[in-house]
Amino acid sequence: MNHPAPFARRMSRVTASAIMELLKKTAQGEYISFASGLPDPSLFPAEKITLITQEILANDSRAALQYGAADGYAPLKAWVAERLRQRGLTDATPEHILITHGSQQALDLTARLFLDEGSPVLIESPSYLAAIQTFDSYEATYLPVPVDSEGMCVEEAISAIKRTTPRLAFTLPNFQNPSGVTQSLERRQKLAEALAEKQIPLLEDDAYHDLRHSGQSLPPVTSLARNPYAVYTGTFSKIVAPGLRVGYLYAQPELVNRLTQLKQITDLHSNSLSQRIVYQFCERGWLDPQIEMQNRVYSSRRKALLAALAENLTGVAKWTEPEGGMFVLLSLPDSFNTKNLLVKAMERGVVYVPAESFYPNGGGESALRLNFVSATEEAIQRGIAVLTEVIHG
Amino acid sequence: MNHPAPFARRMSRVTASAIMELLKKTAQGEYISFASGLPDPSLFPAEKITLITQEILANDSRAALQYGAADGYAPLKAWVAERLRQRGLTDATPEHILITHGSQQALDLTARLFLDEGSPVLIESPSYLAAIQTFDSYEATYLPVPVDSEGMCVEEAISAIKRTTPRLAFTLPNFQNPSGVTQSLERRQKLAEALAEKQIPLLEDDAYHDLRHSGQSLPPVTSLARNPYAVYTGTFSKIVAPGLRVGYLYAQPELVNRLTQLKQITDLHSNSLSQRIVYQFCERGWLDPQIEMQNRVYSSRRKALLAALAENLTGVAKWTEPEGGMFVLLSLPDSFNTKNLLVKAMERGVVYVPAESFYPNGGGESALRLNFVSATEEAIQRGIAVLTEVIHG
Numbered sequence: 001m002n003h004p005a006p007f008a009r010r011m012s013r014v015t016a017s018a019i020m021e022l023l024k025k026t027a028q029g030e031y032i033s034f035a036s037g038l039p040d041p042s043l044f045p046a047e048k049i050t051l052i053t054q055e056i057l058a059n060d061s062r063a064a065l066q067y068g069a070a071d072g073y074a075p076l077k078a079w080v081a082e083r084l085r086q087r088g089l090t091d092a093t094p095e096h097i098l099i100t101h102g103s104q105q106a107l108d109l110t111a112r113l114f115l116d117e118g119s120p121v122l123i124e125s126p127s128y129l130a131a132i133q134t135f136d137s138y139e140a141t142y143l144p145v146p147v148d149s150e151g152m153c154v155e156e157a158i159s160a161i162k163r164t165t166p167r168l169a170f171t172l173p174n175f176q177n178p179s180g181v182t183q184s185l186e187r188r189q190k191l192a193e194a195l196a197e198k199q200i201p202l203l204e205d206d207a208y209h210d211l212r213h214s215g216q217s218l219p220p221v222t223s224l225a226r227n228p229y230a231v232y233t234g235t236f237s238k239i240v241a242p243g244l245r246v247g248y249l250y251a252q253p254e255l256v257n258r259l260t261q262l263k264q265i266t267d268l269h270s271n272s273l274s275q276r277i278v279y280q281f282c283e284r285g286w287l288d289p290q291i292e293m294q295n296r297v298y299s300s301r302r303k304a305l306l307a308a309l310a311e312n313l314t315g316v317a318k319w320t321e322p323e324g325g326m327f328v329l330l331s332l333p334d335s336f337n338t339k340n341l342l343v344k345a346m347e348r349g350v351v352y353v354p355a356e357s358f359y360p361n362g363g364g365e366s367a368l369r370l371n372f373v374s375a376t377e378e379a380i381q382r383g384i385a386v387l388t389e390v391i392h393g
Numbered sequence: 394m395n396h397p398a399p400f401a402r403r404m405s406r407v408t409a410s411a412i413m414e415l416l417k418k419t420a421q422g423e424y425i426s427f428a429s430g431l432p433d434p435s436l437f438p439a440e441k442i443t444l445i446t447q448e449i450l451a452n453d454s455r456a457a458l459q460y461g462a463a464d465g466y467a468p469l470k471a472w473v474a475e476r477l478r479q480r481g482l483t484d485a486t487p488e489h490i491l492i493t494h495g496s497q498q499a500l501d502l503t504a505r506l507f508l509d510e511g512s513p514v515l516i517e518s519p520s521y522l523a524a525i526q527t528f529d530s531y532e533a534t535y536l537p538v539p540v541d542s543e544g545m546c547v548e549e550a551i552s553a554i555k556r557t558t559p560r561l562a563f564t565l566p567n568f569q570n571p572s573g574v575t576q577s578l579e580r581r582q583k584l585a586e587a588l589a590e591k592q593i594p595l596l597e598d599d600a601y602h603d604l605r606h607s608g609q610s611l612p613p614v615t616s617l618a619r620n621p622y623a624v625y626t627g628t629f630s631k632i633v634a635p636g637l638r639v640g641y642l643y644a645q646p647e648l649v650n651r652l653t654q655l656k657q658i659t660d661l662h663s664n665s666l667s668q669r670i671v672y673q674f675c676e677r678g679w680l681d682p683q684i685e686m687q688n689r690v691y692s693s694r695r696k697a698l699l700a701a702l703a704e705n706l707t708g709v710a711k712w713t714e715p716e717g718g719m720f721v722l723l724s725l726p727d728s729f730n731t732k733n734l735l736v737k738a739m740e741r742g743v744v745y746v747p748a749e750s751f752y753p754n755g756g757g758e759s760a761l762r763l764n765f766v767s768a769t770e771e772a773i774q775r776g777i778a779v780l781t782e783v784i785h786g
Contacts, residue, residue: 005622006507006560006592006593006594006622007506007507007651008505008506008507008508008509008512008531009509010505010509011506011651014651014654014655014658015654016650016654037460038459038460039459041455041456041458041459042455044454044455044458044459046450046454046455046458049450049454049458050447050450050451050454053446053447053450054443054446054447057439057442057443057446058443061437061439061442061443062434062435062437062439063434063636064636065434065437065439065442065634065635065636065637066431066432066434066437066634066635066636067430067431067630067635067636068636100660101494101638101660101664102660102661104658104659104660104661105659105660108658108659108660112401112403112530113400113401113404114399114400114401115401116401116402116403119401130657130658130661133657133658134658134659137505137655137658138401167399199399200399201399229398229399237460241458241459242458242459242460242665243456243457243458243459243460243461243664243665243666244458244664244665244666245494245660245661245662245663245664245665257409258400258404258407261407261408261409262407262530264523264526265407265497265501265523265526265527265530266497266498266501266527266659267493267494267495267497267498267501267638267660268495268497268523268638269638270638271494271636271637271638271664271667272635272636272637272638273636273637273666273667274664274666274667
């Protein structure tokens with residue numbers, strides 16, 4: 001290509017991450033991976049999905065293989081609405097729900113609804129990488145708010161809002177990616193009210209909601225104040241199977257209509273067969289037992305990781321202690337650079353994600369993210385022992 | 394909502410079509426539908442898909458239910474590349490292919506890659522409605538080019554390009570939606586060369602390629618000149634099953650990389666199970682027999698529609714005579730308004746799509762689109778008889 005590429009201006013903000021490309025190459029190798037966000041595929045309910053799929057294709061193949069409604073399969077919308085009513089979104093009806101290809105699509109559609117070039121986004125720092133990349137693609141600017149053990153530091157968020165009115169506020173209240181921390185009820189309430197007062201659009205990514213191992217479930221930020229521009233997103237990727245690409249969003253019906261228009265021009269509608277598989281799985285009462293089984297396994301792995309960190313790195317590093325989810329954030333002394341350290345860890349067969357790319361306006365050079373759902377307890381112990389040796393140089 | 398809605402500027406161009414909303418309501422009723430683009434679900438290869446799906450879930454469930462690569466399932470990419478080599482895209486390798494959630498997503502990603510607000514798009518008038526809606530959402534402007542029995546009028550396109558350099562040229566060369574016409578080889582060659590000379594990005598939507606009932610298959614515009622910014626899109630929706638949402642695009646690898654970055658932030662990757670179902674269906678040699686069976690049925694229906702039009706409306710209306718695809722465009726005298734006429738047709742149990750919304754800069758008020766794939770031959774004959782009565786008032 002000799003001429004300058006005739007791409008849209010937004011493409012200057014859409015770039016490959018060298019680190020993520022590097023990590024992609026490790027997917028096939030014999031590594032102990034603390035890097036990915038992949039659930040353990042041995043826990044997928046494959047037999048139940050096989051049974052359901054046979055029945056759907058035997059009884060309902062014409063609809064399951066045909067084009068469908070842009071807003072989703074009506075029975076699944078109704079099931080999700082009922083689930084969200086139990087979760088504290090007490091007004092949820094099917095008209096409040098849009099089914100999406102994973103919650104990533106819900107994030108992208110919401111950003112597309114609200115963001116112009118230069119729009120300020122209030123965001124936790126660190127935050128979910130693929131959300132940052134999506135906001136980048138809409139040429140957002142950032143109002144980063146630090147995260148501590150109770151989640152987004154809401155007093156700082158409220159100060160930021162007073163200086164600059166954001167066009168969107170993005171939060172992951174439960175077992176945040178990448179830190180693993182959960183926002184306290186008091187902070188949720190304050191954040192919800194501050195946003196509702198100014199009618200600032202809220203995007204609440206609750207992908208990890210059901211992955212709680214201990215402590216009390218807390219109500220969604222979206223449920224704690226009346227905000228006509230709040231969008232709450234969830235997914236079946238972490239609790240049924242990610243390959244089916246079924247997620248959803250909740251918002252007021254007027255907003256759902258606008259988001260459905262965007263869904264339609266994006267990919268017409270969500271997969272007809274996958275929506276039916278997920279619906280049948282849920283309708284038969286198989287979801288909660290699946291979640292419980294999975295949480296028992298992941299809770300043991302989380303404890304194994306926290307125990308290995310305490311045994312090996314007490315006094316050397318600090319780390320978060322999540323009540324569920326998939327991730328722990330490990331912070332080394334400022335003199336460390338976790339991107340450089342990764343090269344050495346990879347030579348020893350261990351991979352993680354350097355935290356730098358999770359900080360929308362920079363930072364996190366000496367932190368790294370560890371997932372505890374991909375590796376067995378034994379592998380976790382070995383991996384942390386190796387990582388400790390690498391840290392000690 | 395008391396305040397003005399805090400939506401992105403683009404949302405002023407994303408609106409519901411009153412006509413499409415009206416037609417949506419007819420989907421459940423007892424209408425003879427010339428309106429939708431729905432394939433006949435009785436022709437779906439449901440038994441074969443059931444068999445394949447059982448085998449995939451028995452042998453490969455962990456991968457079929459897990460997250461997958463953003464660019465798609467490698468064996469399917471390789472199969473598509475081989476298919477496109479046979480179709481005239483002789484350099485196609487897996488690196489030239491991105492798997493998408495239907496070809497609609499391929500159109501949306503390509504628009505996202507190339508279009509800024511105000512970017513001029515060279516486009517057939519009429520053209521595919523959901524593509525126009527996508528371009529609208531990127532705040533495009535239009536350089537409309539008329540369509541005649543040989544497709545896009547390329548001399549007019551070349552004149553338009555001389556006046557204003559488009560940021561994207563969009564064409565549907567085969568059995569164009571909504572007109573049904575096919576672009577001649579001579580025009581394809583001229584268009585390809587004119588775009589390549591100025592390195593103007595080309596988006597070639599070939600969703601209907603395999604739906605040819607008569608005449609010779611023609612090479613893609615993309616194959617006729619070396620243009621680093623050409624994107625060619627196709628889909629399995631019209632030849633396997635739309636509910637599986639599997640489409641693809643072909644472009645030079647450097648461009649595929651950029652489009653894959655957009656795919657990833659949009660919905661991470663395409664459905665893992667659906668991609669395997671489509672791949673197995675194709676790999677077992679079942680695609681071409683399925684296409685042949687389907688084309689026999691649709692060809693009979695096309696002939697029934699053309700015969701009914703000739704019998705009832707000769708001297709009253711004009712219509713296109715497609716060699717395949719799904720649609721015929723019917724033009725009434727200028728005094729007719731097909732939106733008003735639709736109300737009367739619906740009272741008599743017949744629905745079609747008024748053509749007005751297919752014209753990006755207006756026009757088409759006295760034209761309408763008829764599909765010939767949803768209704769049986771007998772229903773087509775009855776429907777056209779009713780429509781004729783409505784036209785005669």
